[in-house]
Amino acid sequence: MINTTDLNSVYSSLANVFGVKSADIRYYIMKNKFNILKGYPEDVNIEEFLMFIKKLNGKATINFEKITISQLTSRIYKKDISKEPIFNLFDALTKETDMSVYLNEKGIEFKEIEGILEVYYKNQRVDWSKYFNGYESAAARMVSNRLEGNSFGSIDKCVNGFLFNGKLHENSDVYHIYKFPEILENMLRLLNLSNVSMNWAKISKSYTITFMADIENVVFDFSASLNNKQKQFKIIRYCLYYLSKKFFNDWDENCNPKMRLKDDLNVNAEQIINVMEI
Numbered sequence: 197m198i199n200t201t202d203l204n205s206v207y208s209s210l211a212n213v214f215g216v217k218s219a220d221i222r223y224y225i226m227k228n229k230f231n232i233l234k235g236y237p238e239d240v241n242i243e244e245f246l247m248f249i250k251k252l253n254g255k256a257t258i259n260f261e262k263i264t265i266s267q268l269t270s271r272i273y274k275k276d277i278s279k280e281p282i283f284n285l286f287d288a289l290t291k292e293t294d295m296s297v298y299l300n301e302k303g304i305e306f307k308e309i310e311g312i313l314e315v316y317y318k319n320q321r322v323d324w325s326k327y328f329n330g331y332e333s334a335a336a337r338m339v340s341n342r343l344e345g346n347s348f349g350s351i352d353k354c355v356n357g358f359l360f361n362g363k364l365h366e367n368s369d370v371y372h373i374y375k376f377p378e379i380l381e382n383m384l385r386l387l388n389l390s391n392v393s394m395n396w397a398k399i400s401k402s403y404t405i406t407f408m409a410d411i412e413n414v415v416f417d418f419s420a421s422l423n424n425k426q427k428q429f430k431i432i433r434y435c436l437y438y439l440s441k442k443f444f445n446d447w448d449e450n451c452n453p454k455m456r457l458k459d460d461l462n463v464n465a466e467q468i469i470n471v472m473e474i
Contacts, residue, residue, distance in 0.1 A: 197262035200360045214249045229440040237437040265357035268364045270400040278471045282463035285353035313343040335382040354456040367449040406470040407463045417454040
């Protein structure tokens with residue numbers, strides 16, 4: 197497994213995967229950091245790295261079946277969240293979770309029917325399409341796409357995250373929502389209940405949760421068609437890039453690649469390896 201919980205974990209897990217010492221990986225980064233950072237992560241010369249590994253132990257094969265993913269989340273009820281599953285969106289809204297309980301208390305309920313998630317407010321089904329032509333069109337279409345899908349793509353209910361753990365809330369794509377889930381904020385804004393989402397932000401605590409996932413169940417944003425071997429190569433390239441950036445104390449969370457699990461999958465509590473309150 198490649199463990200991306202922190203800097204030392206990346207070094208040690210790379211060493212374990214390739215059968216060398218952490219000091220060997222550190223030496224390679226020290227010697228090659230400038231070349232590694234010449235371009236983008238996708239440009240990292242992985243063949244050169246494998247030649248270095250082969251000189252050390254006579255072989256250089258990339259073979260690991262698991263990776264860690266880190267997710268930004270907020271919770272309002274006092275529980276040991278390391279013992280709680282991470283649900284995909286549909287299960288998070290239909291099972292007994294912080295979000296579903298909180299919304300149920302405000303008169304909002306969810307029913308999964310024929311593969312879509314219907315939303316009811318005060319016992320009336322919400323028709324998101326009535327907001328499509330108004331000033332909240334973007335939010336309405338995002339909610340509708342995630343819960344009901346559209347003619348251009350499937351429903352988006354997957355568990356999302358980033359390859360590397362760290363200050364995820366500094367990533368510009370999630371900075372504005374780290375106090376509450378985006379789907380919650382958008383639904384409540386459309387229902388003229390922004391005070392309910394603001395209250396969530398007030399009473400909640402934010403965390404990063406790191407969990408294990410099988411390579412075959414992981415999808416990179418903008419690289420959904422990669423096979424397992426291609427995903428492994430991509431991860432190693434990103435690890436070398438991350439370690440080189442960290443060498444200069446220059447890692448930027450906006451460089452952190454977004455990842456997700458396949459749509460219907462959840463994360464069992466046994467897969468969670470680290471929880472950090474922000």
